[in-house]
Amino acid sequence: MQQSNAAAALYDGPLHNTGPPSDTGDAVMARWLQSAGLQHLASPLASTGIDQRLLPNLLMQGYGAQSAEEKQRLFKLMRNLNFNGESGSETYTPTAQTSGGAGAQDGFYSPEFRSDFGAGLLDLHAMDDTELLSEHVIDEPFEPSPFITGGPRAFDSDFNLLSSKPQRGQTDVDTSVQLPITEKENNTKETNVAKIKVVVRKRPLNKKEISRKEDDIVTVYDNAYLAVHEPKLKVDLTAYVEKHEFCFDAVLDEHVTNDEVYRVTVEPIIPTIFQRTKATCFAYGQTGSGKTFTMQPLPLRAAEDLVRYLHQPVYRNQRFKLWLSYFEIYGGKLFDLLSDRKKLCMREDGRQQVCIVGLQEFEVSDVQIVKEYIERGNAARSTGSTGANEESSRSHAILQLAVKKHTEVKESKRNTDGNESRSGKVVGKISFIDLAGSERGADTTDNDRQTRSCVRSG
Ligand SMILES: Nc1ncnc2c1ncn2[C@@H]1O[C@H](COP(=O)(O)OP(=O)(O)OP(=O)(O)O)[C@@H](O)[C@H]1O
Known part of the structure; x- marks a missing residue:
């Protein structure tokens, strides 16, 4: 009533x-x-x-x-x-x-x-x-980035990219000749970018889970929905399965490659980095869910594309350059992964901009150099082991690729004192964050009790 x-x-x-x-x-x-x-x-x-x-x-x-x-x-x-x-x-x-x-x-x-x-x-x-989440939400177009002038678009166009995209091998050759990217193409891609996009990737069962004959409890439908089948017990101990359905901007099943993950998530953002955009890509999930496996290849792929864009006359003539930095947050402290784990300070300037004082940035003009830096940084990362992952990331790692516009050109390829990088103005930046995993109590072993506290405070 x-x-x-x-x-x-x-x-x-x-x-x-x-x-x-x-x-x-x-x-x-x-x-x-x-x-x-x-x-x-x-x-x-x-x-x-x-x-x-x-x-x-x-x-x-x-x-x-x-x-x-x-x-x-x-x-x-x-x-x-x-x-x-x-x-x-x-x-x-x-x-x-x-x-x-x-x-x-x-x-x-x-x-x-x-x-x-x-x-x-x-x-x-x-x-x-x-x-409000409703059945109709999935048909709604993404909200475009405030930096982007074009209209919204539906999620499907990302998957269309999978088929319309040139073959990967082409990116290794001089693409300014073989794969010219016109301003028009850039603009077309920009209109396809969402402001926030949540993509779920399903990890296949690992050896341990298979040997224990564990059930696969996640089903992916149509690249957009997933269902979690939760085993439950009634009060009278009868077993039953409760099905929970979720929808996301994209759901990638266990057969999807890292390449496809890149194409769906990061690739559409790349042209916007040249249009004064700061973008962040991060993975979230419990320990052993595949964050590092998913995140690690992305910066290199992004660097390949960024370098390809930089070779276009329009950007080359404006003296656009690519800079890389890589640091981690471990136990609440910051360490430069490319400078012998030098301790860094986080400060806020008068404009409320967060600055990482002392962070080294390196100019990277080709993909091989990017690869070397990434490998060096990865090797310097803090890892430990958890019950669910033998090589678990115990820190948050942040790799940044910044496009800067330079007023003067210096001879040295790599920056050692930061002077040159400071002289360039940031045009756009993309940050890749590999978060440290979180564990359920059941995943915690004696091994990782000490490192776990680092994750919590990180
Ligand atoms: N999609 C996948 N396909 C095949 N193997 C995968 C996949 N995702 C993860 N793995 C494997 O699962 C294990 C755990 O993955 P990973 O280290 O990326 O987890 P994580 O979420 O980063 O864990 P932590 O938070 O503890 O660092 C690794 O051996 C990895 O190779």
């Missing part, structure tokens, strides 16, 4: 009216709910009045909606209500995009309906679907 009251409050005409509900208000309320396909919620509740000030609380209690989908629809409707009863200033925009479909013409969007609720009070057109 409480829920009924809430629906009646929704229905109570102009929301600041705390008087008894009217027949006109009933009809308006019914049409409003009908516009979201929820007319069945209106009928039993229509004649129950309630103080509109109680509305938000009652809404949170469900007000008659039964299924999660119904609740989401109602919540969306409510998001555009002005609880203070003030009229918005937005103009009325009729649209065909309604949640409920039928009834949009003469119901929720009709001028009659609108005048009942006040201009701009209810505007489904202005709703942001991305905040």
Whole structure:
């Protein structure tokens, strides 16, 4: 009955009216709910009045909606209500995009309906679907980067890249001749980049898990959904499996190569690095889930592409150069992985910019040099062993590739005192972060008790 009251409050005409509900208000309320396909919620509740000030609380209690989908629809409707009863200033925009479909013409969007609720009070057109996970979210385009002028795009285009992309071998040759990248192509790629993208990669069962005959509990569907099959026991000890479904921007199954991971995640970002973008790519997951396996090849692949872009006349003529740095955070302290683990300080400057004082940056003009630096840094990383991973990363490692524009050219290829790197202005930067793993209690062995504390404080 409480829920009924809430629906009646929704229905109570102009929301600041705390008087008894009217027949006109009933009809308006019914049409409003009908516009979201929820007319069945209106009928039993229509004649129950309630103080509109109680509305938000009652809404949170469900007000008659039964299924999660119904609740989401109602919540969306409510998001555009002005609880203070003030009229918005937005103009009325009729649209065909309604949640409920039928009834949009003469119901929720009709001028009659609108005048009942006040201009701009209810505007489904202005709703942001991305905040509530629903079946429809997956079809929503990504929000474009604020640095990017083009329109949004759907996730599928990333996978199209898999087929449309030139073969990998081509990147080793002089691509300024064989694989010219025009400004137009750059711009096309830029429009394909999301601001935030969450990609899940499924790790195959490892030898230990196979030998223990453990079940594969994750199923990937259509590169976008996954289901976790959780084994459970009833109170009477009957075994059953609970299925949990999740959807992400992309889900990569256990057969996907590191190459494909790169193409789906980092490759679309590369052109934007030349357009004043700072990007970050990081892996998150428990120990042994495959973070390092996934992250380690990415910087090298990114460097290949960045160098390829730098060879284009448009960037070469502007004296764009690539710089690399690599440090780790271990036990709350920073160490330069390319300078004998020299201890570094993190400071904030007057503009609230975080600076890593003393971090060495190296100019890298070809991929072989990048590879050497990465291997050197990886070898200097702090590792330990956990119950789930013999060679577990015990620190957060941050590898940065920065494109800088230089005003003057110096002879030396590698920077040793930082002077040259300081003279260049950062055009864009991409950071790769390999986070230290976290363990469940079950994954913790005596070996890693000491290193675990480093992870927690790192
Ligand atoms: N997709 C994969 N295909 C094949 N082997 C994988 C895959 N992902 C991870 N592995 C293997 O699983 C083991 C653990 O992976 P990795 O070290 O990357 O885990 P991690 O998440 O970085 O762990 P930690 O947080 O402890 O550092 C490694 O031996 C790695 O080779």
